[in-house]
Amino acid sequence: xxxxxxxxxxxxxxxxxxxxxxxxxxxxxxxxxxxxxxxxxxxxxxxxxxxxxxxxxxxxxxxxxxxxxxxxxxxxxxxxxxxxxxxxxxxxxxxxxxxxxxxxxxxxxxxxxxxxxxxxxxxxxxxxxxxxxxxxxxxxxxxxxxxxxxxxxxxxxxxxxxxxxxxxxxxxxxxxxxxxxxxxxxxxxxxxxxxxxxxxxxxxxxxxxxxxxxxxxxxxxxxxxxxxxxxxxxxxxxxxxxxxxxxxxxxxxxxxxxxxxxxxxxxxxxxxxxxxxxxxxxxxxxxxxxxxxxxxxxxxxxxxxxxxxxxxxxxxxxxxxxxxxxxxxxxxxxxxxxxxxxxxxxxxxxxxxxxxxxxxxxxxxxxxxxxxxxxxxxxxxxxxxxxxxxxxxxxxxxxxxxxxxxxxxxxxxxxxxxxxxxxxxxxxxxxxxxxxxxxxxxxxxxxxxxxxxxxxxxxxxxxxxxxxxxxxxxxxxxxxxxxxxxxxxxxxxxxxxxxxxxxxxxxxxxxxxxxxxxxxxxxxxxxxxxxxxxxxxxxxxxxxxxxxxxxxxxxxxxxxxxxxxxxxxxxxxxxxxxxxxxxxxxxxxxxx
RNA sequence: GGGGCUGUAGUUAAGUUGGUUAUAACGCCGGCCUGUCACGUCGGAGGGCGCGGGUUCAAGUCCCGUCGGCCCCGCCA
Numbered sequence: 001x002x003x004x005x006x007x008x009x010x011x012x013x014x015x016x017x018x019x020x021x022x023x024x025x026x027x028x029x030x031x032x033x034x035x036x037x038x039x040x041x042x043x044x045x046x047x048x049x050x051x052x053x054x055x056x057x058x059x060x061x062x063x064x065x066x067x068x069x070x071x072x073x074x075x076x077x078x079x080x081x082x083x084x085x086x087x088x089x090x091x092x093x094x095x096x097x098x099x100x101x102x103x104x105x106x107x108x109x110x111x112x113x114x115x116x117x118x119x120x121x122x123x124x125x126x127x128x129x130x131x132x133x134x135x136x137x138x139x140x141x142x143x144x145x146x147x148x149x150x151x152x153x154x155x156x157x158x159x160x161x162x163x164x165x166x167x168x169x170x171x172x173x174x175x176x177x178x179x180x181x182x183x184x185x186x187x188x189x190x191x192x193x194x195x196x197x198x199x200x201x202x203x204x205x206x207x208x209x210x211x212x213x214x215x216x217x218x219x220x221x222x223x224x225x226x227x228x229x230x231x232x233x234x235x236x237x238x239x240x241x242x243x244x245x246x247x248x249x250x251x252x253x254x255x256x257x258x259x260x261x262x263x264x265x266x267x268x269x270x271x272x273x274x275x276x277x278x279x280x281x282x283x284x285x286x287x288x289x290x291x292x293x294x295x296x297x298x299x300x301x302x303x304x305x306x307x308x309x310x311x312x313x314x315x316x317x318x319x320x321x322x323x324x325x326x327x328x329x330x331x332x333x334x335x336x337x338x339x340x341x342x343x344x345x346x347x348x349x350x351x352x353x354x355x356x357x358x359x360x361x362x363x364x365x366x367x368x369x370x371x372x373x374x375x376x377x378x379x380x381x382x383x384x385x386x387x388x389x390x391x392x393x394x395x396x397x398x399x400x401x402x403x404x405x406x407x408x409x410x411x412x413x414x415x416x417x418x419x420x421x422x423x424x425x426x427x428x429x430x431x432x433x434x435x436x437x438x439x440x441x442x443x444x445x446x447x448x449x450x451x452x453x454x455x456x457x458x459x460x461x462x463x464x465x466x467x468x469x470x471x472x473x474x475x476x477x478x479x480x481x482x483x484x485x486x487x488x489x490x491x492x493x494x495x496x497x498x499x500x501x502x503x504x505x506x507x508x509x510x511x512x513x514x515x516x517x518x519x520x521x522x523x524x525x526x527x528x529x530x531x532x533x534x535x536x537x538x539x540x541x542x543x544x545x546x547x548x549x550x551x552x553x554x555x556x557x558x559x560x561x562x563x564x565x566x567x568x569x570x571x572x573x574x575x576x577x578x579x580x581x582x583x584x585x586x587x588x589x590x591x592x
Numbered sequence: 593g594g595g596g597c598u599g600u601a602g603u604u605a606a607g608u609u610g611g612u613u614a615u616a617a618c619g620c621c622g623g624c625c626u627g628u629c630a631c632g633u634c635g636g637a638g639g640g641c642g643c644g645g646g647u648u649c650a651a652g653u654c655c656c657g658u659c660g661g662c663c664c665c666g667c668c669a
Contacts, residue, residue, distance in 0.1 A: 122605090
């Protein structure tokens with residue numbers, strides 16, 4: 001570059017800069033070579049500016065510029081000029097001007113990229129991930145990271161103003177028995193022992209409260225070795241927060257304002273002044289899921305009592321029978337209904353019952369089994385009108401709620417009931433403290449084992465564990481869980497009772513959580529907190545379909561990084577130092 | 593662990609019931625071009641169909657296995 005210095009970025013120049021001498025540096029996006037005149041759209045993170053190589057600028061540079069190709073890296077010096085009459089490009093922010101090149105430097109050449117660097121991309125994601133650094137040059141993708149930066153800055157500013165202390169917690173820590181599968185790191189100094197990467201800094205942030213830090217936060221990587229999804233990566237970022245001397249209201253209030261502030265500052269999006277709240281039981285009742293998308297209706301209706309003596313055995317025998325009324329749904333084709341039937345089978349449904357409400361009859365494979373009284377009951381329960389379709393699911397409660405809950409989302413999409421660009425946050429409260437694990441035949445913490453029961457629930461905890469409610473709360477946005485937290489247990493006795501219900505005996509508790517139990521004896525303050533999934537939050541804010549679009553270097557569904565080809569094998573020397581012997585490698589030797 | 597979709601020039605795709613030399617567009621290379629903006633125009637090169645087996649006179653096309661990619665169930669306190 002010599003002594004050349006960039007004077008502007010490629011999105012900065014406007015008509016008011018006409019006449020000024022500038023220096024731009026960036027990548028050649030498009031080249032339009034007219035022989036005696038060459039246009040190049042120069043691109044950097046800031047945008048795109050048309051630079052013109054022409055005789056008026058410099059005949060010598062024009063002749064030199066014919067070798068330029070896409071993605072070559074250039075520095076140009078020249079004069080900003082207004083484009084000639086009628087030549088402005090209204091679709092470009094810098095479309096009124098162009099830079100007449102007087103001198104340029106070729107900073108680097110570039111091989112032809114494997115896919116074009118432009119927003120209307122059609123390259124496969126496999127290829128894009130292999131060349132992630134090229135994909136990230138695309139303005140649309142880069143915009144997600146600019147947004148992400150704004151969001152994080154906003155959150156930090158907000159929490160800092162409230163006196164929160166950002167503290168780092170260990171990445172090499174201890175494996176904990178509950179929760180997701182841990183990523184393990186072998187210890188060289190202590191062969192046979194392993195660190196675990198944190199699934200979240202949960203215990204550390206509680207210990208920071210016991211340390212008297214009062215208000216803590218951290219933007220922190222967390223690791224869970226579970227299968228991936230469109231919205232799940234093995235390493236992801238949490239905005240982790242903990243506060244002392246607070247109750248639910250204070251944590252939720254603080255978090256709500258944080259999210260509102262961030263949406264406004266980062267994206268200009270105004271969220272509702274007050275987020276609605278919904279008890280867990282109501283969410284399941286009306287939406288079938290604990291993360292309801294409340295941007296549209298189609299609530300589930302429980303009709304178990306109406307059909308409990310029905311001649312239709314599928315209904316009569318079921319633990320729970322629920323339905324969804326879709327106004328105008330009678331127009332659905334048989335094929336579409338079959339597709340929905342296949343869809344609910346994913347969630348363990350055996351089939352999907354339906355009734356089309358026609359002018360003169362109920363069209364349905366099972367309407368003939370329904371008595372007039374049952375029909376009347378259903379008509380009232382759903383508020384049925386001609387042209388509706390009702391879908392039913394009958395069977396075990398969990399299956400019915402889950403299948404219909406997800407069917408509702410499908411129907412919302414099919415009937416275009418979800419308003420574009422809308423954001424609907426909702427707090428889910430009053431979660432059950434525990435849930436039964438039928439495989440392990442024991443109760444497990446729904447949130448985590450340090451979540452405090454609601455007042456007066458300690459008795460319930462022993463008599464009817466499933467009914468005990470937790471001081472826990474989730475924040476759901478557009479049907480996606482973006483944050484969750486709780487008021488924690490801060491006395492040793494409650495913590496012991498909790499471990500007892502979970503089947504963790506004193507010895508195991510001491511082994512796994514001794515450090516926490518000990519800390520609880522030294523004056524632990526009442527405390528609670530919340531953690532947000534930052535990637536998911538940004539994904540929703542950016543309107544991205546995948547969490548990969550807001551993570552700079554994401555992994556594929558098989559948890560591979562196509563760019564670095566991680567994970568990879570390591571040398572036997574490295575393994576020996578760690579005291580590790582591979583079973584598969586031995587097996588290969590035996591076979592060969 | 594399971595279900596669905598998918599892999600063909602650099603890229604995105606088409607490719608009949610197996611049948612000459614595997615199509616197209618974009619990109620790339622070369623020529624021409626002073627107002628383009630996904631510039632235009634003329635010409636050219638480029639793959640043997642993810643990989644390995646098999647069936648067949650003959651395989652992108654059928655079969656088996658295997659490796660990837662995407663979505664989902666399980667899993668994710």
